[in-house]
Amino acid sequence: MNFELIIFYFYALVATLSALAVILVKNPVHSALNLILCFFSVAAIWILLEAEFLGLVLILVYVGAVMVLFLFVLMMLNLNIKELKEGFVQHLPLAILSAGIMLVQTILLFFNIKIKTMPEISSNITNSKQLGTLLYSEYLLQFEIAGVILLVAIIAAIGLTIRKKPKENKYQNPAEQVKSHKKDRLKIVKMKTEDYDG
Structure with a gap:
């Protein structure tokens, strides 16, 4: 077993454990952090398989943008975990049925797939x-x-x-500003002086 295969199995194990932790941990923020770890591990596997572009895109797009956004949303919403668990039992049969269908499809696909050897590509490309x-x-x-x-x-x-009511929007009209004169803006008022008794 060479060193590259050991690294592959290590990242595959980390990706599997972090993916399980996403659905098993109770705190949604911890689930998001485990999903980020899973994405990093899968990106490392893609880089090991010489798909560098896909690995970097996974890190930049999913980890750098989408998951950080999810994490901030979860932290700002401050979700009540007890309320989320109330509807867990009633949706459990449907979830098990969906998972079973996906498992059967994956097994059928795995045994019916024909793996073809990829043609060798020049190292310059x-x-x-x-x-x-x-x-x-x-x-x-x-x-x-x-x-x-x-x-x-x-x-x-x-x-x-920017969707607001027209009355709430404030705009500047340069044509009207140029037409203005000081007599329209400034008014001098004469008034009697008032005596001030200190």
């Missing part, structure tokens, strides 16, 4: 270069559609944040 070539050649249309969908989502998010 990296994983990222292959992915970029495929994205901008065979999957160019799908890539552009995904970009348009993300752009629409960004515009919709901005529109939701």
